[in-house]
Amino acid sequence: MVTHTQSARAGQRERAGEASGVAERSRPGLGQRLGGFLERSWRPFALLAALFVAWWGVTAAELVEPYLVPSPGDTFDAIAQRPEYFWEHTWTTTYETVLGFVIAIAVGVVAAVAMVQSSTLEKTLYPLLLFAQVIPKIAIAPLFVVWLGFGLGPKILVAVLMAFFPVVISMVTGLKSVDPEMLQLSSTMGAKSGQTFWKIRFPASLPHLFSGLKVAATMAVTGAVVGEFVGANAGLGFVILQANGNLDTPVLFAGLLIMSLLGVLLFVIVEWLEQLLLPWHASRRDEGASTTI
Amino acid sequence: MAGYAVEIDDVTVRFRSKKRDVTALTDVTMRVEPGEFVSIVGPSGCGKSTLLKLSSGLLPASTGDVRLFGEPVNGPRKDIGYVFQKAALLEWRSARKNILLQAEMRKMPAKEAAARADELIEMTGLSGFEDALPHELSGGMQQRVALCRALLHRPPVLLMDEPFGALDALTREQMNVELRRIWQETGTTVLLVTHSIAEAVYLSDQVVMISARPGTVAGVVDVNLPVERDYGPTMAEPEFAKATRHIRDHLGAAAAAE
Structure with missing residues (x-):
């Protein structure tokens, strides 16, 4: 026994040695973090700036007629002249998008859980889901207007329809991706199925869910705008249609710009949430051996 | 009747797939005394792991009986x-919270579970790594966490399915020494499946050899x-050499090649 404990102590010493090789670094300060952010994100910003310069260059050199492609200045002017107008319609589209996105998440997650619980239900629902996905939304949107009128209803419905498919698919994949040995282990622990779900299956599915949410976020914006195209008196889709009718390309471009920003913003929020909720996941970890520090 | 910790009586296991029926185990009978350390060795695919799944009740026997402490499984x-x-x-989950999963699932009293977790963390040399996430731990450390989790509720029987198979040779030897010590300290019955004849002989009171499929x-x-x-x-004892040689001869080239 004596020698066994001795060798175990030796093992502990070794491990302590390992531990002493780890130096705690202090948390980076605000300046450092800002620097890190700039360092990570200057490339996309540079590309964006280059695109703006190209846009400006093309219009300044009058390579195309201004009524076809307005200059960046004209586009921003269009917004600056009527800020309330743009604010109001952006808000409408944001509202429809976010509501559609949230409903899509709720419906998608519940459907995925139900489908994973029962294979009969899965076989029954899957073709229907696929059907709902392949049917062109722009084609059924007019029907929704007939059914639900010109209000928010049809826009939210199209947004939900577009966003919820990636949610379901990613969540089903996530729930099925659990290590079968983990589930066997859980049953030897006498776990109830509810316990296994909340402590193992659900958290394990979140990384998959989030990759679906990122796709869904961009889809929701498209869905809301498609809904507005078909029949609306508010929203960015309505702004674009109206500007189109008046050949007012600066307003049209402004609408497009805001719409894209909306999609990017929603995407960034989802990504930020993912980082906050799943710091343990492999795709979210800092590069351990980063040499740039 | 309740004399044995694990009793496997004339058990056959058949798996039925779409294309064919596979007999994994046939006519297997073995008994393990309480507190004993028994290893199961045999060539790949002989049904060693199936024996553990049978004992735990994760898999039913096609025919025959499995009993734990006299109670049918x-x-x-x-x-x-x-x-x-x-x-x-x-x-x-951190190392500590992974260990405590066992307690949460079983709804053990929190205080008792925490005390037991501390004890096991100390025993397995995980002290200082309680708050580390699994990806921050080496393979050997991860396996120590899994061992603590398995021992948290003081189970009378510990089933281990090639627990050190994925570790490097040196870590594996170290884990062998630790497992032997932990077994002595806890007094639990251990059923270990392994590919390593040396590991089986060093750790066990008894080594059960299983032949190639259908395993028996x-x-x-x-x-x-x-x-x-x-x-x-x-390792240098004549008895050790004798036992390993005997097993190696018995299992033949199939096991030697592993």
Whole structure:
């Protein structure tokens, strides 16, 4: 026994040695973090700036007629002249998008859980889901207007329809991706199925869910705008249609710009949430051996 | 009747797939005394792991009886601890919280569970790593966490399915020494599946040899080594050489090639 404990102590010493090789670094300060952010994100910003310069260059050199492609200045002017107008319609589209996105998440997650619980239900629902996905939304949107009128209803419905498919698919994949040995282990622990779900299956599915949410976020914006195209008196889709009718390309471009920003913003929020909720996941970890520090 | 910790009586296991029926185990009979350390060795695919799944009730026997402490096993048993080759840890939980998963699932009193977890963390040398996430731990450390989780509820039977198979040779030897010590300290019955004949002989009171598919008991070797086993000296014992040689001869080239 004596020698066994001795060798175990030796093992502990070794491990302590390992531990002493780890130096705690202090948390980076605000300046450092800002620097890190700039360092990570200057490339996309540079590309964006280059695109703006190209846009400006093309219009300044009058390579195309201004009524076809307005200059960046004209586009921003269009917004600056009527800020309330743009604010109001952006808000409408944001509202429809976010509501559609949230409903899509709720419906998608519940459907995925139900489908994973029962294979009969899965076989029954899957073709229907696929059907709902392949049917062109722009084609059924007019029907929704007939059914639900010109209000928010049809826009939210199209947004939900577009966003919820990636949610379901990613969540089903996530729930099925659990290590079968983990589930066997859980049953030897006498776990109830509810316990296994909340402590193992659900958290394990979140990384998959989030990759679906990122796709869904961009889809929701498209869905809301498609809904507005078909029949609306508010929203960015309505702004674009109206500007189109008046050949007012600066307003049209402004609408497009805001719409894209909306999609990017929603995407960034989802990504930020993912980082906050799943710091343990492999795709979210800092590069351990980063040499740039 | 209740004399044996694990009793497997004339058991056959058949798997039915779409294309064919596979007999994994046939006519297997083995008994494990309480507190004994028994290893199961045999070529790949001979059904060694199936034996553990049978004992835990994760898999039903096609024919024959399985009993734990005299009680027939039908359905997953709670009075066992299970360790797999993969540590199977939850990535989002720290080492300590992974160990305590056992307590949460069983709804053990929190204080008792915490005390037991501390004890096991100390025993397995995980001190200082309690708050590390699995990906921050080495393979050996992860397996220590899995072992603590399996021992948290003081199971009378510990089932280990090639627990050190994925570790490097040196870590594996170290884990062998530690497992032997932990077994002595806890007094639990251990059923270990392994590919390593040396590991089986060093750790066990008894080694059960399983033949290639369909698996059946090819022989049982009693290991007559002293209870106190220093790693190096034990390896050099004539009895150790005799036992490993006997097993190697018995299992033939199939096992030697592993």
